[in-house]
Amino acid sequence: MNAFAQLLDALAYEPSRNNKLRLLKDYFSRMPDPERGYGLAAMTGALSFTHAKPAVIRALIAERTDPVLFEMSYDYVGDLSETVALMWPAPRQERRNVAAPTLSEVVHGLHEADKHSLPALLASWLDDLDETGRWALLKLITGGLRIGVSARLAKTAVAGLGALAPNEIEEVWHGLIPPYLDLFAWVEGREAKPMARHPAPFRTPMLAHALVETECARLDPAEFVAEWKWDGIRVQAVTGTSAEGARVLRLYSRTGEDISASFPDLVAMLADEHFGDVAVDGELLILREGRVEPFSVLQQRLNRKTVSAKHVAQFPAHMRAYDLLSENGEDLRALPFVQRRERLEAFVARVAHPKLDLSQRVSFTTWEDLAAARRDPACAGAGVDAEAIEGVMMKRADSIYVPGRPKGLWYKWKRDPFNIDAVLMYAQRGHGKRSSFYSDYTFGVWRGEELVPVGKAYFGFTDEELKKLDKYVRNHTRNRFGPVRELDFSREQGLVLEVAFEGLNRSTRHKSGVAMRFPRVARIRWDKPARDADQLATLEALLDAPSRTATKAQPLPEKM
Amino acid sequence: MALSDLLTLTPAGLYCPQADVYIDPVRSVPRALITHGHSDHARAGHGAVLATPETLAIMALRYGEAFCDARQPVAYGEVVGLSGLEVSFHPAGHVLGSAQIRLRGPYGCVVISGDYKRAYDPTCAPFEVLRCDAFVTEATFGLPVFRHPDARGEVARLIASCRLFPERAHLVGAYALGKAQRVMKLLREAGWDRPIWIHGALEKITHFYQQQGTDLGAIEKVTAAERAERAGDIIICPPGQLNDLWSRKFPDPVTAFASGWMRVRARARQRGVELPLVISDHVDWDDLCATIVETGASEIWVTHGAEDAIVHWCRARGLDAQPLHMIGYGDDESEAAAEVTDA
Numbered sequence: 030m031n032a033f034a035q036l037l038d039a040l041a042y043e044p045s046r047n048n049k050l051r052l053l054k055d056y057f058s059r060m061p062d063p064e065r066g067y068g069l070a071a072m073t074g075a076l077s078f079t080h081a082k083p084a085v086i087r088a089l090i091a092e093r094t095d096p097v098l099f100e101m102s103y104d105y106v107g108d109l110s111e112t113v114a115l116m117w118p119a120p121r122q123e124r125r126n127v128a129a130p131t132l133s134e135v136v137h138g139l140h141e142a143d144k145h146s147l148p149a150l151l152a153s154w155l156d157d158l159d160e161t162g163r164w165a166l167l168k169l170i171t172g173g174l175r176i177g178v179s180a181r182l183a184k185t186a187v188a189g190l191g192a193l194a195p196n197e198i199e200e201v202w203h204g205l206i207p208p209y210l211d212l213f214a215w216v217e218g219r220e221a222k223p224m225a226r227h228p229a230p231f232r233t234p235m236l237a238h239a240l241v242e243t244e245c246a247r248l249d250p251a252e253f254v255a256e257w258k259w260d261g262i263r264v265q266a267v268t269g270t271s272a273e274g275a276r277v278l279r280l281y282s283r284t285g286e287d288i289s290a291s292f293p294d295l296v297a298m299l300a301d302e303h304f305g306d307v308a309v310d311g312e313l314l315i316l317r318e319g320r321v322e323p324f325s326v327l328q329q330r331l332n333r334k335t336v337s338a339k340h341v342a343q344f345p346a347h348m349r350a351y352d353l354l355s356e357n358g359e360d361l362r363a364l365p366f367v368q369r370r371e372r373l374e375a376f377v378a379r380v381a382h383p384k385l386d387l388s389q390r391v392s393f394t395t396w397e398d399l400a401a402a403r404r405d406p407a408c409a410g411a412g413v414d415a416e417a418i419e420g421v422m423m424k425r426a427d428s429i430y431v432p433g434r435p436k437g438l439w440y441k442w443k444r445d446p447f448n449i450d451a452v453l454m455y456a457q458r459g460h461g462k463r464s465s466f467y468s469d470y471t472f473g474v475w476r477g478e479e480l481v482p483v484g485k486a487y488f489g490f491t492d493e494e495l496k497k498l499d500k501y502v503r504n505h506t507r508n509r510f511g512p513v514r515e516l517d518f519s520r521e522q523g524l525v526l527e528v529a530f531e532g533l534n535r536s537t538r539h540k541s542g543v544a545m546r547f548p549r550v551a552r553i554r555w556d557k558p559a560r561d562a563d564q565l566a567t568l569e570a571l572l573d574a575p576s577r578t579a580t581k582a583q584p585l586p587e588k589m
Numbered sequence: 590m591a592l593s594d595l596l597t598l599t600p601a602g603l604y605c606p607q608a609d610v611y612i613d614p615v616r617s618v619p620r621a622l623i624t625h626g627h628s629d630h631a632r633a634g635h636g637a638v639l640a641t642p643e644t645l646a647i648m649a650l651r652y653g654e655a656f657c658d659a660r661q662p663v664a665y666g667e668v669v670g671l672s673g674l675e676v677s678f679h680p681a682g683h684v685l686g687s688a689q690i691r692l693r694g695p696y697g698c699v700v701i702s703g704d705y706k707r708a709y710d711p712t713c714a715p716f717e718v719l720r721c722d723a724f725v726t727e728a729t730f731g732l733p734v735f736r737h738p739d740a741r742g743e744v745a746r747l748i749a750s751c752r753l754f755p756e757r758a759h760l761v762g763a764y765a766l767g768k769a770q771r772v773m774k775l776l777r778e779a780g781w782d783r784p785i786w787i788h789g790a791l792e793k794i795t796h797f798y799q800q801q802g803t804d805l806g807a808i809e810k811v812t813a814a815e816r817a818e819r820a821g822d823i824i825i826c827p828p829g830q831l832n833d834l835w836s837r838k839f840p841d842p843v844t845a846f847a848s849g850w851m852r853v854r855a856r857a858r859q860r861g862v863e864l865p866l867v868i869s870d871h872v873d874w875d876d877l878c879a880t881i882v883e884t885g886a887s888e889i890w891v892t893h894g895a896e897d898a899i900v901h902w903c904r905a906r907g908l909d910a911q912p913l914h915m916i917g918y919g920d921d922e923s924e925a926a927a928e929v930t931d932a
Contacts, residue, residue: 041854042863048754055753094733095905101898102734106853115734115852160738160852458832466837 030158032060033068033132034165041176049178053186057213066208067132069187071169073180075207078139080147081170086113089152093118110167117163119156129157133208135166181284191216196233196432199285203227228269229277231285232308232354232362233432237422237439244440245396253423254366255391255399257411258441259349260324260419260532261314262331264288266348268299269306276300280313291330294341295348295384303380308354309373311388314417316347321417324546325534350377351388354430362430369430391421399423403442419531420444446529447571448551449563452480453524456502456514459487467502467514468495470550472526473541476565480518481541483568486528489549498553523559527552533571543568595674595692595699596725596890598913603701603725603892605692608671610639612690612701622676624703625687626651626766639663641678643686643801647766650793665714681705682716683870684767685798689719697722700884704729706869707876708737711774712767712803716880724886725913728894729871730849737849737873743866744775750843750864751823758819758839759864762828762846765791767870769825770798772847773805775868776823786811786819788826788835813838832861849873878902 036056043049057065070076090099090113099116106112130138135154142150151170155163168174184202185195193216204227205212214220263283271277278299280289289296292313315322315330322344330336330344353373354362361369377387391409393399399421402409406418420443428438451472459468469487473480490498501524508515517523529551536544543565597604602614610620615629619636626647631640633652638645642662649656663669665688669676673695678688683704690701700721707716730737751759763769769791776785784807787795792810799805811824816838830836831844846862849869857865872880877899881889889903889910896912903910 039864042857042865044863051753095902097901098733098898101895101901102732105732105895106734107855111854112734115736160736 030132030135030154030166031129031162032056033064033071034158034162036068037165037168037174037176038161040178043177046182049182050186050189053178053183054189057187057190062210062213063133063208064131066210066213067136069183069209070136070207071132071174072176072178072183076136076169077172078170080142080144081139081151083109083171085148085151086110086167086171089113089148089155090116110171111164113155114160114163114167117155117160119158119163129159129162130154135169136207139170180286187212187216191218194433199231199233200432201230202285203230203279203287227277228271229267229279229308230269231265231267231279231281233285234263234265234283234310235352235430235432235439236283236434237424237441238434238436240423240440240442242442248396248423250394250396250399252425252427254370254426255393255402256351256388256422256424257391257406257418258420258422258443259312259314259321259388260417261312261321261327261349264311264313264348265354266295266299266309266311267307268304291336292346293336295346298348298382298384301380301382303382305357307356307376309348309350309376309385310352310354311348311350314347314349315344317345321347321414323416323532323534325532346384348385349388350385352430365427365429366424367426399442403444418444446531446551447533448527448529449474449567450525450554450557450561451483451528452518452559452562453501453516453526454480454482454518456498456516457512466495466499468499470498470526472528473518474563474565474568475560476541478520481565483539483541483543483565484528484530484545484548486526486548486550489529489551490553494553518559520560521558523562525554525557525559525562526550527554533568535572541565541568543572594696595694595723596701598915602915605674607694608674608676608692610671610676613703621657622690623648624681624690624701625683627684627704627764630703633657637661639669639676641665641686641688644688646797647686647794650797679717679719680714682707682710682713685713685770685801685803687713687767689717691719691721699723699725700886701725702727702880704871705880706872707880708740708869708873710740710771710870711778712770712798718880718883720885722886723888723890724881724884725890725892726877726881726899727871728877728891728896728899730869730873731877731891731895731899733874733898735849735852735869735873736875737852737869738867740771740775740868741779743847743868744772744779747823747845747864747866748776748779748781750845751821754841754843755821757841757843758816758821759823760831760836760839760842760844761823761825761866762831762844762848762862763825763868764870765827766794768847768868770795770803770805771870772825772866772868773808774803777804777806781823782806783822784809786822786824788824788830790827790830791825828860881908 036052039052040049043052094116102116103112138150154166158166184198188195188198201223205223211223215222265281267279269277278296279287280292280295282288315327350373353369353376356372361372374387377385391402393402403421407415411418420441423440423442425438451474453470454473455471456467457469459466469485471482471485473482502514502516505517506514507517528548530545530548532546534544535542595605601611601616601618603612610622611618612622613624613630614621617634621635621638623631623638623640623644626644631648633656635657637659638657639661645660645662663678665678665680667677675693677691679691681687681689681703683706687703689703692699698721700719702725704727705716761772763772773785786809789810795808817840820840828846836842843863845864845866846860847866847868849867849871850856851865851867887909889908890913891899892913892915900910900912
């Protein structure tokens with residue numbers, strides 16, 4: 030438990046993804062089975078303990094400390110687990126003789142303990158652990174590690190023990206159980222790949238490369254099929270039958286996270302008897318009265334553990350099918366795209382469910398045709414749904430389904446971003462490698478004589494540009510509010526940033542009334558006077574514009 | 590007798606009317622007793638100053654030889670008579686030369702702790718428990734959440750991090766007087782044998798420690814030009830430098846901070862510290878309570894820090910305790926700012 034605690038402690042302070050990976054790999058390679066497997070389980074959210082509630086912990090500390098001192102301390106520290114870990118009146122480390130419990134002992138102990146035996150068990154562990162160990166134990170049992178490590182990152186570290194790609198782990202993940210002895214044995218080359226025993230397993234999706242427009246000259250339009258690129262979330266719906274004959278229905282995100290619980294309406298669709306055992310690749314969208322809603326509407330259904338019936342009725346989910354990966358035990362991924370597409374069309378027709386439809390093909394003969402469709406999807410068949418379209422997808426007709434992001438098979442050709450000229454108003458220091466650099470910028474546009482903030486951008490500039498921006502911020506600070514610097518801006522003074530963004534929504538949270546999607550610095554306009562920056566009215570016009578052709582969007586190099 | 594007959598609180602600091610002296614005054618006064626050399630306790634501009642030889646030397650290093658009109662060094666344990674009072678200085682274990690001050694008169698005995706600690710520190714004399722009637726104690730870390738681990742374990746974590754990230758530089762923020770040299774010495778005891786690099790602001794005091802006989806091994810000042818070459822090295826600097834422009838040129842630096850405040854995660858995170866080292870030169874909660882008991886004092890004055898909790902603790906044990914709510918003493922963090930400008 031102490032080694033795991035030290036890992037959590039180090040991860041919680043480490044801002045860099047690469048260094049987090051180093052720490053994780055170091056732990057997984059150093060620790061024996063089954064200890065490391067339970068560590069992996071803890072970090073991937075595969076453990077849960079029903080009886081360990083904050084109330085149990087509060088009761089334990091109340092028996093052992095002065096309540097006035099506890100309240101003063103809790104008030105100062107601001108975190109229950111940490112306060113208890115620090116205050117716990119355990120014998121000092123150097124005077125302690127007992128071996129601290131291992132993580133495996135803790136996991137087994139917690140599973141076996143009932144409501145009555147748990148407090149004494151917890152107390153004995155808290156006595157035997159050091160402060161970091163107690164903190165980690167309390168975080169673990171109350172289910173709030175919050176150490177900035179995603180399940181994906183932990184799996185990536187495990188993959189790094191051998192020479193595996195993280196996706197290979199994702200493919201078998203849903204059939205594995207802690208402490209993952211078979212997984213580690215496979216990764217370290219001691220045993221064969223664990224069988225994907227899961228009846229409805231996740232399959233790593235195939236992803237597209239961003240199209241570099243000059244490449245079109247080399248590509249033959251006759252070899253490609255095009256579809257709209259929808260601005261929803263990429264999902265995989267999988268149905269299967271367990272060994273006991275039970276139906277297993279799963280909805281996965283593109284990283285393999287099981288999101289079934291968030292979309293009961295789609296899971297209900299999967300229960301339809303016409304589905305059979307399939308794996309469907311598609312886009313999750315919100316459809317109301319046959320119309321695709323923009324991403325901002327979909328966002329209101331995301332990241333919820335449970336959803337109310339009212340919520341489901343208000344934001345009905347829909348699946349637009351792109352591909353069929355498996356059907357009744359047959360793996361279709363080795364078939365060319367056009368053949369899979371035929372199978373998909375037949376499948377969608379057979380199911381004939383109102384919540385499932387086909388991703389429409391965009392017809393074109395030349396790249397110019399496709400460019401025109403991309404520029405104005407509304408006129409190219411997308412109609413009122415144009416707002417929810419991010420661009421076009423180009424797929425080679427003969428492409429097999431390759432997990433990951435293979436070269437030369439699929440391309441995404443996103444619509445040009447919007448861009449505006451805004452004035453830099455506030456700056457804040459960044460994190461990790463950028464700590465000490467002012468790299469988070471709030472920018473604004475003119476409303477009459479006043480600048481109103483419209484968004485924040487953290488990237489889009491090179492390291493060299495960052496140094497110059499940082500120097501500019503330091504030399505043009507008018508005010509400081511804690512970590513935030515307010516810069517000198519007026520009609521005469523100020524730095525103009527050309528900001529690119531993907532979309533605009535109304536917002537009641539921002540003073541300007543608009544919120545940008547995915548804003549980034551496209552160019553620094555050292556040459557442009559602040560008074561020539563854009564007006565808020567320009568942005569408001571975007572909100573009401575039926576199609577992007579009406580805006581002043583200019584082409585920008587793809588930054589994806 | 591009452592403690593207030595011997596010692597009262599004035600805007601300039603603790604004052605002993607009988608001897609007409611102030612202890613660690615925060616304003617210029619005619620006569621001062623100084624517990625130790627940290628800038629919030631030892632200020633320039635007093636008339637006569639009584640302190641240990643080390644503390645006087647440190648004040649002269651920081652403020653110049655003319656930091657006061659007259660000075661008198663007093664060795665640990667030596668008794669000086671002042672208007673019928675016996676005044677003596679005793680090791681406080683805080684930094685080199687740090688002292689508790691004992692005032693003994695016909696009515697009783699008062700000990701003013703100054704800043705102190707009981708934990709292991711090979712760079713200064715260990716704290717000495719003095720029996721007294723009244724104990725004036727600091728309480729910088731006067732909450733039961735502050736229970737400092739063994740500093741040697743913290744230094745072991747620093748070395749382990751250097752092994753895991755050999756291509757990165759490890760920047761350790763530490764106060765220029767005391768903490769920096771303690772970390773250096775603990776690194777040596779743990780077997781770290783590469784040169785230890787320091788920021789220029791640490792040079793004078795570190796040199797003084799070496800002159801006084803503390804063997805710190807090879808200490809090198811890091812020059813601006815060589816910063817990029819410090820991969821795998823430990824560089825000690827004032828805490829304020831950690832997020833400064835100065836730190837950028839080091840190869841992908843790991844920022845560590847050696848302070849008792851690092852015990853609380855949120856404090857460490859707010860400062861952007863990646864490797865918090867809980868190394869404190871102040872007593873932690875357990876030692877604070879133990880020391881109060883060991884002095885046998887029946888009257889406790891709490892000068893600075895988290896007074897309320899320790900006053901509550903004392904009163905629950907039948908001790909007469911008062912918070913002094915003194916202002917002007919740093920809690921280590923404001924001190925840090927002062928130390929940077931120091932060199």
